Amino acid sequence: MLDIQTSRSSNPDKKLATAVLCGSEIATLMEPAAYLEAVEAGFRALARDAAMAPMPMHIPAGGGAFHAKGALLLLDRAYVAVKVNANFPDNPQRRGLPTIQGAVLLFDAADGSLLAVLDSTEITTKRTAAATVLAARYLARPDSSRVAICGCGEQGRAQLIALAQVFRLEGATAWDLDAMQAQTFATEMRTLGFEVAVANDVRQATRDSDIIVTATSAQTPFLDIDCVSAGTFVAAVGADSPHKNEIAGDLLATSKVVVDVLAQCVAMGDLRHAIEAGLMSTADVHAELSDLVVGRRSGRTTAEEITVFDSTGVAIQDAASAAWIYQRAVAADAGRFVRLAA
Numbered sequence: 001m002l003d004i005q006t007s008r009s010s011n012p013d014k015k016l017a018t019a020v021l022c023g024s025e026i027a028t029l030m031e032p033a034a035y036l037e038a039v040e041a042g043f044r045a046l047a048r049d050a051a052m053a054p055m056p057m058h059i060p061a062g063g064g065a066f067h068a069k070g071a072l073l074l075l076d077r078a079y080v081a082v083k084v085n086a087n088f089p090d091n092p093q094r095r096g097l098p099t100i101q102g103a104v105l106l107f108d109a110a111d112g113s114l115l116a117v118l119d120s121t122e123i124t125t126k127r128t129a130a131a132t133v134l135a136a137r138y139l140a141r142p143d144s145s146r147v148a149i150c151g152c153g154e155q156g157r158a159q160l161i162a163l164a165q166v167f168r169l170e171g172a173t174a175w176d177l178d179a180m181q182a183q184t185f186a187t188e189m190r191t192l193g194f195e196v197a198v199a200n201d202v203r204q205a206t207r208d209s210d211i212i213v214t215a216t217s218a219q220t221p222f223l224d225i226d227c228v229s230a231g232t233f234v235a236a237v238g239a240d241s242p243h244k245n246e247i248a249g250d251l252l253a254t255s256k257v258v259v260d261v262l263a264q265c266v267a268m269g270d271l272r273h274a275i276e277a278g279l280m281s282t283a284d285v286h287a288e289l290s291d292l293v294v295g296r297r298s299g300r301t302t303a304e305e306i307t308v309f310d311s312t313g314v315a316i317q318d319a320a321s322a323a324w325i326y327q328r329a330v331a332a333d334a335g336r337f338v339r340l341a342a
Contacts, residue, residue: 017337018114019329023122029328032162035130035321040293042073042320043134046261047290050074053315055267058241064088067241071315073323078109081319083120087241089217099153100124106322114340116326120318123325125154127317129162131260131289132213132235132309136163138292138299139258139307140233144210145170150202150223150246151216151238152176152185159213159237164192167211172196175205177216203227214238214246221273224248230304237311239270247308249274255306256286258299260314269312 021029045051053071070082085102092099102120107113136144144167149156152174160172171194176182179198186196199205206212206227214223216238223246228234234255238246247270259265262285266272274280287297289309300307329335 016113016341017339019116019118019326019335019337021116021118021325021329021335023119025329025335026119026122026325029325029332029334030126030321032126032130032133032158032165034324034328035126036133036162038320038324039127039130039317040134041075042314042316043290043293045073045075045320046314046316047294047296051316051319053261055264056315061086063090065241069313069315069318071319072109073316073319075320075323079115079319079323080107080109081105081315081322082107083124083315083318085120085124104318104322106319106326116322116329118322118325123318123321124313125158126162127321128155128237128311128313129158130321131311131313131317132159132237133162133166134293135235135258135289135309135311136166136211136233139256139309140167140211141231141300141303144233146209146211147172148175148199148206148209148212149173149185150175150205150212150214152178152182153215155215155237156185156213157189159215159235160189160196161192163211163213164194169194173199173205173209175199175202206232211235216246217244218246219243221245221248221270223251225251225254227251228306230306232306233300234306234308235311236270236308237313239272239310240268240313242268242272244268245270245273247274247310249277249279251306252308252310253279253284255308256300257284257308257310258287258289258292259285259310260289260312262288264312264314265310269310270308271310 057068059066091097106116291297
C-alpha cells in the first residue's frame with residue numbers, strides 16, 4: 001500500500017492550498033497498477049467498516065444526466081471524496097465534447113480542508129478497469145488468455161490495457177454497434193502485443209473468450225447465456241444507472257454473481273433487472289467484492305463455472321484513487337496548488 005503521509009505538503013505555502021490536476025497530469029502520476037492498489041485498499045477498508053458510501057444521486061437533464069457519488073474512507077487518515085459526473089451520450093457526435101465530464105473533490109475529513117480538485121474522467125475510467133482486474137483475480141481462470149471487449153470506447157480501452165498487465169493474453173476480440181469504432185479500437189490495441197480481431201456480432205466475439213467485458217450504454221440486454229461458454233468470467237461495467245442493462249437475466253441466474261456493493265447493484269445494476277424479472281433475489285448473489293478481498297467468501301471454485309462481476313462503480317474507488325493521486329501530486333510537485341478561500 002502506498003505510504004500516504006499525514007501532512008499535506010512539506011512546503012508551508014501549500015498546506016492551505018488545493019491541488020488542481022487535469023486528466024493528463026493524473027495520467028502521468030497513476031499507472032494501472034497504482035489504481036489496482038488503490039481500489040483494493042478501498043474495498044478492503046469497506047470490508048473492515050473503515051469506509052462508507054451513501055447511495056448515488058441522479059439528476060436528469062436535457063440530453064443527459066448528472067451523477068453524484070461520495071464516500072468516507074479511512075486509510076492512515078480520514079478522507080471524503082465527492083464526484084460529480086455529467087453523462088451526455090450525444091456529446092461526441094453533436095458537440096465534439098466527451099460523453100463524460102466532471103470532477104472529484106477530495107477533502108480531509110478531520111478538518112474539512114479541500115485537498116484536491118481532480119478531473120473525474122481519467123479517474124472514473126481507470127478505477128473502473130482496476131475493479132474489473134481486482135474481481136478477475138478471484139473470478140477468472142488464472143490461465144485466461146482471450147478477452148472479448150463489447151463496447152469499444154475509452155472504457156473498453158482501459159479495460160483491455162489493465163487486463164493485459166495481469167493476464168498473459170494471446171488475443172482479443174472487439175465488438176461494437178459502430179463497426180468503424182471497433183476497427184479503430186482493434187488497430188490501436190494491437191500495440192499491446194497480441195492480435196485484436198473485430199467481430200461482426202456479439203456471439204462471435206464472446207463465445208470463445210475466457211474473459212468478457214461489457215462496457216456499453218445499452219438499455220436492452222445483449223449478452224445472454226448462449227453467448228458465454230463454461231468457465232468464462234464476465235465483467236459487466238456498463239449498467240451504472242437504473243435504465244441501463246447489458247446482461248440477460250438468464251445468464252445472471254445461472255452464474256456465480258459477485259457485485260461491487262449489493263445495495264447499489266439492486267438499485268442500478270444488471271442485477272436490478274434480473275430481480276425485477278423474478279429470475280433472482282439478493283439471496284442468489286454469491287458475494288460483494290470486498291468479501292473476496294478479505295477472504296470472507298470464496299471466488300471461483302471450479303474451472304467450468306461462469307462468474308459475473310456486476311460493477312456499478314462505487315465511490316470508495318474514487319476516494320481511494322483520489323487519495324493516491326493527491327499524495328503523488330504533492331510528492332512530485334505536480335499540478336497547480338491554489339487557494340480557493342480568500
